[in-house]
Amino acid sequence: MADADRIPGFATLSIHAGAKPDPTTGARATPIYQTTSFVFDDVEHAASLFGLQAFGNIYTRIGNPTCAVLEERVAALEGGTAGLAVASGHAAQVIVMHALMMPGDEFVASKKLYGGSINQFNHSYKNFGWNVVWADPDDISTFEKAITPKTKCIFIESIANPGGIVTDIEAIGNIARKAGVPLIVDNTLATPYLCKPIDYGADVVVHSLTKFLGGHGNSIGGLIVDAGSFNWSRDKKYPMLCEPRPEYSGMVLHETFGNFAFAIACRVLGLRDLGPALSPFNAFLILTGIETLPLRMQRHCDNALAVAEWLSKRPEIAWVSYPGLPGNKYNTLAAKYAPKGAGAVFTFGLKGGYDAGVKLVSNVKLFSHLANIGDTRSLIIHPASTTHKQLSDAQKVQAGAGPDVVRLSIGLEDKEDIIADLEEALTA
Amino acid sequence: MNHDSYPDSYIRGILNTVKTVAMVGFSPKENRPSYFAFKYLLERGYRVIPVNPGQAGKEVLGQKIYAKLSDIPDPIDMVDVFRGSEHVLPIVQEALTLQPKPQVIWMQLTVRNDEAARLAEEAGMKVVMNRCPKIEYGRLSTEISWIGVNSRTLSSKRAQMYGKGVQRMSLGPKEETKDKN
Known part of the structure; x- marks a missing residue:
């Protein structure tokens, strides 16, 4: 076992992470599981799956084996514990915020962002009572000043669209840690090939897969990566993660799923109930793109x-x-x-x-x-x-x-x- | 053993070897992590013996609950601890008195007691801390990949099916998966 502790390189992960040969057919390329649903082995198996007591597939809105390969692939490339694929980069942001924010909460965001994100934060989020507070990445102190007791996270882009702005992830990560809130980094423009935000303190990474990850201009998609670094239970600020969930007969997601609980919360509370699932066909095209x-x-x-x-x-x-x-x-x-x-x-x-x-x-x-x-x-x-x-x-x-x-x-x-x-x- | 990071071969070796697991701090409530792990390991063919003094004598999923480790009449391969880190030492001390002695002390996610680990390792036992056997089984069998978790394993070989239904995978032979963590 001389290689036991060897971590494969980026190019190897780009091709192999998440994609073992199909267990039933041996297909080497990732099959497109173009199906809405998956049969249960028996009634007990169904109950275990719905109760999150077994790992497996139920319904493509909640999870799909083709999408799952994409999730593991991007999580591995980013150095995270788990991923969740969704219908678009915008959907990824909504699902992340849904897991963190309650009506009346605030988050601090860099004002140098993709215009679509600025619109989403300024307008759509108002309907949910999620309030954005803008800060200037060219003056890091504005992030610290924007923090209040209602702040639930900080949101930045690593390389910001459109203007070639590079954000000081580590400095803002330190502010997030001090404030006891997670740092969310949109890594769409950099991709993990150029920059891995988790290495600099990101707790969650979001992507529009539509851009360089897919890379061929043929599929819309989004992805959330859980870094596994944030303690969701420490300050009891994140009820979706640290309190018994009525959706799952009183289960506490953080204590049950440990360092990938955020990705699970996004899947079983956000994606399940809000619904922006990724098409398995899009996942296949994006996976093919990621290989190169x-x-x-x-x-x-x-x-x-x-x-x-x-x-x-x-x-x-x-x-x-x-x-x-x-x-x-x-x-x-x-x-x-x-x-x-x-x-x-x-x-x-x-x-x-x-x-x-x-x-x-x-x-x-x-x-x-x-x-x-x-x-x-x-x-x-x-x-x-x-x-x-x-x-x-x-x-x-x-x-x-x-x-x-x-x-x-x-x-x-x-x-x-x-x-x-x-x-x-x-x-x- | 470095208890911050275990080679996959170490974890796989334990899960491929042990057959009888005593689960100390077991809760019969269906929404508790210990119940999840209990049910899952039973389904994967392990004999799992729940230990909880407040529930002793009752049965869960056909398994009798015992008050303490030394009450269990059969040999135990692994003790899986679902108690706070501060409660682990006496559990290990009790495990050391069992005949035959268990081979493995496993402490659950967030549970870590280095003094208890040292004691167990000095007695020749293997120790795992701050991990969940259900998650590790799911990770090494590739089942956990279905929920987007980074299994930190690569392989050009097919994952092995457990043989009961289509959505259950097994750990397979040891050389199937190349370690990379």
Whole structure:
């Protein structure tokens, strides 16, 4: 047993974690279990499954073997204890907050977030009585000041969309620990290939699998990873985890499931009752994408750096916000948190302002003008008129999505072709 | 033994060897973790003997409850402790008086008593602390992967079915799973 304590490398986990050959057929690729339900062995087995006394499959809204491979895969890549796959990144956030928040509770969130998250926090959550308090990742003390006795968690993105902002995860993690609340990190733009937030104090990691993890622009999905690090019972602040649950005849999830109780709470209280389950077919496509994550992510980053360097020398460009560039405000944080590359999504400003942005997105031929990121294909968007349109002008600027801003998601094409397309469109 | 991190081979070896488990601190309430573990291990073919002085003489799932370890008439391979860490030492001391002596002292999730562990190890027993045998069985048999838990195992071999129904897996032969924790 010389290898007993050896932890496999990232590329090996990307291919193998969670995916043993199918026990009934021997199928080596993960089968798509496209079924709503699973037969019980007998009445007693059914009772055990419903009572969470046995591990197994009941109904695809609660769990599915194809989705389960995806859950274990991403949990292994992030270094967590368990995962839960859901229908989208947005669903992942709702399920996480549902496990933590009661009406009237607060959470502190970085104001540099994906515009869709800002909308979800500012508006949809109001109906649940979950109140967001914004803090500025460029001034860490604002997080500490935002903490109140009602605070239940802190939410940040590792690399923030759209503007190439790298968040100081460790510093904010220390504030969360001091406050006795979990740190939730959206790791969508970095992926665990570039950054593992759990190593820096994240208690929960959330993903939009739709982006680089799936990586091929073909499936929406989300995932929650439980780091297993937070003591849900210590301060009796999280009744979903530390109090007897009426849904399960008085079971206390934290004492029953230990260091993966949060993932179980998200599954059996959140996903079961709110319902945003992932399709097994989407899980299969995303799993196939993850097998090549380390290869793709490195190429995404290498291409992005080449494009950012080229843009930064162009006369039409006012500024380029890519943390991989020397002299960028976030270059030091990028070197610490994402040393293999600063991701492949970044923004730049056109000297010609709003009109030049519209002209550019209209003139490109290789770049696709659409609202996604993290595709094999290079993508371009003008956030002010699309993803961040619903924010106020002040919020747009705050989120790095002012009128002159163009966002790129650099794909896996030849970098010479990506640059040639931009050059042609800029000079047209 | 380093009690912060156990090799999978150590845990698998214990679960593949023991047959009779005495469960000290057993609760007959169906929503308690000890009842979960009790029922699960019974289903996986272990003989599990519940120990609880307040419930002695009653039967649960066909198993008679005993007041204390020394009341159990049959040999015990493993003592599984569902009591607070501060209560473990006298339980180990009592286990050491049994003939034959149990091979394993297992302390449940959140239960850890290094003094009791040292005493048991000096007497040649194997010790596991702050783990649940149900979770470890589920992890090493791959069943736990169905609920998204990181089993921390990789294998290009099929997991072995337990042979009773389709949703039960067994630990299988020892070389099936490559350890990686």
